[in-house]
Amino acid sequence: MIDVMYFAWVRERIGVPKEQIETSATTVADLVEELRAREPRYEAAFADLSALRVALDQDLSEFNAPLAGVSEVAFFPPMTGG
Amino acid sequence: MIDVMYFAWVRERIGVPKEQIETSATTVADLVEELRAREPRYEAAFADLSALRVALDQDLSEFNAPLAGVSEVAFFPPMTGG
Amino acid sequence: MSVSVQQAAFDLGQELAGFGQGQDDNPRRNIGAVVSFTGFVRDDSGALDHMLIEHYPGMTERAIGQIVDEAVQRWSLGDVRVIHRYGVLKPGDQIMMVATAARHRVAAFEAAEFLMDYLKSRAPFWKKEVNADGSEWVAAKDEDEDALRRW
Amino acid sequence: MSVSVQQAAFDLGQELAGFGQGQDDNPRRNIGAVVSFTGFVRDDSGALDHMLIEHYPGMTERAIGQIVDEAVQRWSLGDVRVIHRYGVLKPGDQIMMVATAARHRVAAFEAAEFLMDYLKSRAPFWKKEVNADGSEWVAAKDEDEDALRRW
DSSP: OEEEEEOHHHHHHHSOSEEEEOOOOSBHHHHHHHHHHHOHHHHHHTSOGGGOEEEETTEEEOTTOBOTTOOEEEEEOOOOOO | OEEEEEOHHHHHHHSOSEEEEOOOOSBHHHHHHHHHHHOHHHHHHTSOGGGOEEEETTEEEOTTOBOTTOOEEEEEOOOOOO | OEEEEESSOOOHHHHHTTTTSEETTEEOOOOOEEEEEEEEOOOSSSOEEEEEEEEOTTHHHHHHHHHHHHHHHHHTOSEEEEEEEOEEEOTTOEEEEEEEEESSHHHHHHHHHHHHHHHHHHSOEEEEEEETTEEEEOOOOHHHHHHGGGO | OEEEEESSOOOHHHHHTTTTSEETTEEOOOOOEEEEEEEEOOOSSSOEEEEEEEEOTTHHHHHHHHHHHHHHHHHTOSEEEEEEEOEEEOTTOEEEEEEEEESSHHHHHHHHHHHHHHHHHHSOEEEEEEETTEEEEOOOOHHHHHHGGGO
16 A cells, blocks of 8 residues: 655646555556556546656655655656745 | 045045145046145055045945046945954 | 744744844844845735635645755855744735845845745745625645746 | 945944835845845954944045946846944944845856945055053955956
8 A cells, every 4th residue: 555645737637635545566667557547537647647756655756766765755747846 | 635544544544534726737646646635644544555445425436537527436355344 | 143933923023123133142244134035915806804724734834944054054144033923914014034244245135035036936835815795715826836947 | 325424333244234125115136135234343363452434525425336337237236225434343243234235146156246346446445453461453455456357
């Protein structure tokens, strides 16, 4: 089980801010493929990975990063702070 | 007659902040030569022109600038504001 | 060094009063320069009702903390203050501030600009503009990403 | 735009309160960024009794006014505030401040740095450090003169 969080328009497209997911995915990209195959709302959120960023346990990471040992994955668009 | 002002260590070496001078000098450099010839305190103040700046009627200027029409000349070291 | 992520408004004057100068009973006299940046909600068109700022609690504090640590080391800062708000903000409201204290002006300016450039693109905040006709997420700008390259 | 050359202390918070945001009955909503710089009297060695700042009344206001006008035009500033003190200042005292208000952060930062670089070397102020053993005029630094070249 892994906590998956969504922010900004990713959250709006998927419809929930957070969910627990049972997965055997070994990388972030694998997890994304699993989610896209689930329902159209995931397909809509993950259609263009270049428009997305990912954080693993609250550190910015990459889509090819391994998921081993990770307990919290977050997907969101590029940040617009400041 | 022209008003001549001195600031910082130039003022300290010459001993007065301001004086009126009767001069027929046509450039700042000529005026400096006249002053240097007067007394040792002027000689001491104007010994190294590269360490001095000059303003004509409150605008930064150059030592080769003409004095025609100028009513206030000021001599001082490089500024240290901020 | 102090970082706050908060909904509440802040008082810039209060934040900057005595900033970098140590305590009254233990004053520091090696700070010659304090730079502050304050960001406000603009409304160029006059159509904006409000801005909604979303953030990632936990990661936000962590990301800003890392950015601050790097700035302190790199520019030998005497003090840093960062406040970033989230929630509903109206046109003219203060969004955030950074302040840096250093011996000399160049370090204080550079560190403040570095902090701003990283907060823009690396701290997990997202802005949404809401007006009468609907709402829109603010898109990240290429120039903000490019700004990181100089550091 | 406002420039003050004064002996009195100033309250940074008071100067920045509402800076760039227009009047309450006529608010401006096109200012996204305010940058402030404040300079303090340092005393690294612990030997400084006080600093004496001399200036050239008349020319000071004129020189700063010209620098401010140039910054306003070049960076389309919404507002500028400059305060520079003269007279006797103690370690830790505020010497001066500049504040700039602009649409975007880069303009506000650049304009504030430009103003500081010009105030350092082109506004007619001279600093003298006074301690128990005597006093010494602060020498201008080559790096301050060099800093003007980038503008």
